[in-house]
Structure formats: C-alpha cells, structure tokens
Amino acid sequence: MRQTTSSVATIDRLINRLVASERPILFGHERPDGDAVGAALGLMWLLRGLGKRVTVSFADPLSANLSFLPGAETVADLPVADHDLIVALDGSDERRYGANFSAALNDPSRPPLIAIDHHKTNTGFADESWVDSRFAATAQMVYALALQAAWPVDQRAATCLATGCVTDTNAFTTDHTTPELLDAVASLMRRGAPLADIIREGIALKSEADAMLWGRVLATATIEDGVAYALSRLVDRNAVNASEGDGSGIVSFLRNVRGVALSILFVEQEDGQTRLSFRSNPDTDVAALALEWGGGGHAQAAGATVALPLDEAVAQIVPAAKRLVSASHTDSGA
Numbered sequence: 001m002r003q004t005t006s007s008v009a010t011i012d013r014l015i016n017r018l019v020a021s022e023r024p025i026l027f028g029h030e031r032p033d034g035d036a037v038g039a040a041l042g043l044m045w046l047l048r049g050l051g052k053r054v055t056v057s058f059a060d061p062l063s064a065n066l067s068f069l070p071g072a073e074t075v076a077d078l079p080v081a082d083h084d085l086i087v088a089l090d091g092s093d094e095r096r097y098g099a100n101f102s103a104a105l106n107d108p109s110r111p112p113l114i115a116i117d118h119h120k121t122n123t124g125f126a127d128e129s130w131v132d133s134r135f136a137a138t139a140q141m142v143y144a145l146a147l148q149a150a151w152p153v154d155q156r157a158a159t160c161l162a163t164g165c166v167t168d169t170n171a172f173t174t175d176h177t178t179p180e181l182l183d184a185v186a187s188l189m190r191r192g193a194p195l196a197d198i199i200r201e202g203i204a205l206k207s208e209a210d211a212m213l214w215g216r217v218l219a220t221a222t223i224e225d226g227v228a229y230a231l232s233r234l235v236d237r238n239a240v241n242a243s244e245g246d247g248s249g250i251v252s253f254l255r256n257v258r259g260v261a262l263s264i265l266f267v268e269q270e271d272g273q274t275r276l277s278f279r280s281n282p283d284t285d286v287a288a289l290a291l292e293w294g295g296g297g298h299a300q301a302a303g304a305t306v307a308l309p310l311d312e313a314v315a316q317i318v319p320a321a322k323r324l325v326s327a328s329h330t331d332s333g334a
C-alpha cells in the first residue's frame with residue numbers, strides 16, 4: 001500500500017520507539033485470531049533479529065489452528081512487569097487486551113504504549129498509534145513497517161506475517177482483499193512463507209470431532225425460500241465429543257449454496273437457550289435481524305442468543321428470516 005506523507009512520519013515515530021526499546025512486550029487482543037497472533041509473533045521475530053528481548057502476551061490460549069506458527073509455544077498470559085515498551089496489536093479498544101494489559105494501563109509508572117491497528121473504530125488509547133483501515137490485516141501493517149525500517153525479515157517473521165494476511169481475508173475471499181495485500185503476501189512468500197501450508201494449517205484443518213459433527217448438523221439442514229438453516233444439537237455434540245464452537249463453519253458453507261440469500265445455524269445451549277449464527281449474501285442485511293433478537297454484528301455476518309429452546313427458536317426465527325429475504329429482493333427490484 002502506498003503511504004501518505006503523514007503515515008510515513010507516523011511509522012517512523014513507531015520505528016524509533018521500537019528501536020530504542022530493549023525489552024518490549026507485545027499484546028494482541030483476547031480470543032486471538034490469526035492476524036493478532038501473526039502480527040505479534042511476526043513483530044517478535046523482527047525485533048529479536050535486532051537483538052531485543054521480546055515477550056508476547058495474550059490473555060487467552062492460542063487455538064489449535066495457530067499452533068504451527070514459529071514461536072507459538074512462547075506465548076503466555078504475562079504481566080508487563082519489567083518491560084520498557086508496550087505494543088498493542090490488532091485490537092481497537094483498550095478493554096480487548098485482557099487483565100494484564102488493563103493493569104498496566106492503570107499503572108502511572110508503566111512504560112510507553114504504542115498501537116498498530118487496521119480497525120477504523122480504534123479508540124486512540126495508546127500514547128502513539130498507527131491506525132489505517134485501508135490495510136486488510138495488522139500483519140500487513142507490521143510488514144510495511146519492517147520494509148520502511150529496512151529490517152531483515154527472516155522466514156519465521158514472513159510466515160507469521162503472511163498468516164495474518166491470509167486469515168483476516170479468509171484466504172483472499174473477502175472484499176477487503178486488495179492488490180496491495182496480495183503484493184505483500186507475494187513478497188512474504190519470496191522470503192520463505194509457505195502459503196499453501198498456511199492456508200491448510202491456519203484455515204482448512206479441522207479436528208476429528210468437528211468433522212464428525214458436520215455430518216450430523218448437515219443432516220438437519222433445510223433449504224427453502226432462499227433461507228438455509230441447520231441445527232447443532234447438544235445430543236449430537238455429545239455423541240461425537242464436539243465442543244460448542246465445532247460446526248461453526250457450517251453457517252458459511254450453507255450461505256454458499258446456490259439460491260440461498262441467508263443462512264442460520266441454531267446452536268442449542270446447556271442452559272436451554274439457543275445461540276443464533278447468521279450469514280448472508282450482499283443483498284440481505286442480517287445485522288438488523290440479529291439486533292431484533294438481542295444480538296448484533298455486520299451486514300453479512302451476525303449473531304444473537306435467545307432465551308428460547310431450540311425448536312421454539314426455529315419456529316420463530318425462520319419465518320422472520322424468510323420475510324427479510326423476500327423484502328430484500330422486493331427492495332432491490334429483483
């Protein structure tokens with residue numbers, strides 16, 4: 001991505017902070033995704049290459065899909081303690097970095113705090129921030145910073161940074177996949193990032209329980225009037241030893257059935273409630289539907305939890321979804 005004069009100056013200030021630091025601690029947001037972890041571990045390898053002692057701290061453990069990243073085993077939930085610089089990556093809000101980060105924020109003697117983030121909703125919580133929503137991934141920003149600083153980028157850094165670029169674009173399938181993002185990934189491949197392995201490890205691989213649950217959940221699928229829905233029942237999850245998050249990819253899979261405008265996964269909860277996961281194609285906005293049921297999200301991906309048992313949730317929400325699809329198609333003149 002071409003930088004504006006002001007962003008070049010901003011990046012230079014961050015580079016100076018990083019170069020001046022000897023013991024930086026890097027934080028990514030809680031419930032970390034591939035971009036938060038890829039950006040943090042990528043920056044860790046870059047700074048270690050400069051001879052610095054670097055710590056990477058996450059409030060939550062890494063998912064199995066990120067354990068292949070070089071340095072993943074060094075990640076832990078660690079306090080700021082005696083570090084001399086705090087770096088916040090990929091989280092737009094200071095409350096999203098966990099208890100150790102919050103404790104440091106409330107400590108008047110804490111070291112300086114810098115932030116690198118691509119969310120336009122960033123609250124500006126850091127002492128010095130580089131926020132640019134034109135970047136598809138925070139890892140892409142870290143790579144741009146490394147290039148501007150002319151730091152060596154080894155295969156480990158390249159692998160971590162490419163993983164952030166790949167996972168935040170769902171392997172180049174989202175509408176923020178830009179030519180600049182593809183240029184960055186191509187350049188990282190030349191530095192040794194194994195792209196096919198990253199897509200397989202970071203996105204495609206599933207646990208055996210997840211795979212077995214797909215069979216059971218897809219067997220419940222119904223497709224009618226542009227709406228596809230399926231049920232993740234407790235009895236099925238227990239039968240294959242699956243966790244609540246397993247099967248979550250099914251809702252996107254159903255959205256991609258030809259003729260489907262909106263998909264729903266109904267996830268039965270232990271407490272008798274039902275969690276709803278919505279996906280839609282661009283003509284249909286599911287954010288309003290989720291909001292109506294006490295949830296929220298984006299136009300094409302949203303969710304809610306309702307105080308209804310599974311069958312009652314289906315009986316109430318499927319007709320509402322069908323009305324939304326019908327109205328969306330009337331509105332667009334289709």
Ligand SMILES: [Mn+2]
Nearest residue numbers: 035090138168
């Ligand atoms: Mn991100």
